[in-house]
Amino acid sequence: MTDTEKLDPRVHPYREDLAASYLRGRVDAARFIDGVPCQIRSGFAAVKAEPSFEAGQTTELLFGETFTVLDERDGWAWGQNGTDGYVGWVRVEALDADITLPTHKVSALRTFLLPEPDLKQPFVDVLSLGARVVVTAEQGEWRQVDGGGWLHARHLAPVAITAADFVAVAEQFAGTPYLWGGRTSIGIDCSGLVQVALLAAGHHCPRDSDQQAAIIGTLVSGDGKGVTYQRGDLVFFPGHVGIMTDAATLLHANAFHMQVVAEPLADVLARAGAKGITAIRRL
Incomplete structure (x- = not known):
């Protein structure tokens, strides 16, 4: 009996033909392997849903992050990011098998x-x-x-130094173009902004907004009603997340402005219509 159906493939490396060894007994796969730990050796590298330049980007890896390779195909490596567990395909030339301990x-x-x-x-x-x-x-x-x-x-x-205010880190990204799957100031998405800022402040943070809404901090409200917002509150919508910079302003990477902006939360809610707030979480 396995719980394959219950495991999120975004953060559990398994396919019908292959899976990571640590998933043995939890998923069905023809073969289980430990994989080869590698490290990113380019400024940043796109992670793709499929081993193709035309495939959609799901996230990005940053220089120095680790990535365990489980499969290679046509110059692409399939594996798992050590920072947030995200699974996908990355170009092999971005990887180095010599692991170093960052200073x-x-x-x-x-x-x-x-x-x-x-x-x-x-x-x-x-x-x-x-x-x-x-x-x-x-x-x-x-x-x-x-x-x-x-x-x-x-x-x-x-590496041991952490930012005192993750909101201040996020505010530095104002004006950064919106990029699906982005995690850099070249281009970033809503959950990428939250993740990068929280990691800089020493907080563990998963990659996608639904994952973040499930574990970060403490749930303050499920709909935002009756809440007195504080700086640093994370406001979640269906498929979206932003950071409150004060009691009324939301900082977020969004496809409406196509960049990171700080704007009144009331304006965001007006555009959202029936798709309102689904959670507010506070560190």
Whole structure:
């Protein structure tokens, strides 16, 4: 007897032909394997629903995140993200089998990886907030990272340092274009904004809004009625989530404005119509 039907395939790597070893006895699959732990070695990498450039993006992986590879096909690797458990396909060239223990993380909204400690050099990659690196050398205000390249020290923080206010982190993304599955300041979606901000503040956070609505903080209300909103309240709608910056303003990445904006919650509710608030959760 298995509980395959009950397991969310977004965060449980199983198919009819293959599944992760830790799911043995819980799902039916022709083969179970441990997989090969790898690490992301590009600024960010798209995770796809299928092994194809034309397939939809489900999320993104950031530099330094781990990814356990369970299958490879035509230059694509199928596996699971170590940060939030998300499952999907990523290009193999974004992966490195040599796992390193990060010493620092990117604390700026984004930063440029340069080939030399010289700001006039052309950049070789773009790393986003939350990317994790190993600092191997110092030269003035520059820090060399494992694998090659230099980052400015002002854009880095030790991995143990967490942001004091996750809302302030999220507010930095104002104006960022909306991108389905995005997790960077190049493009981000509603739940990606919440996840990146909470992770920066040291809080575990799943990837999608329905997952977040199920576990983050404490449920304050199921419909928003009679609530006195506070800064940091997470407001959930069907398939959507935003962050209250004060008692009346919602910050969210949305497809109406096609970017991250802060606007009156009342305006969002007016557009939502019958699709109103489904949950309010507070850390």
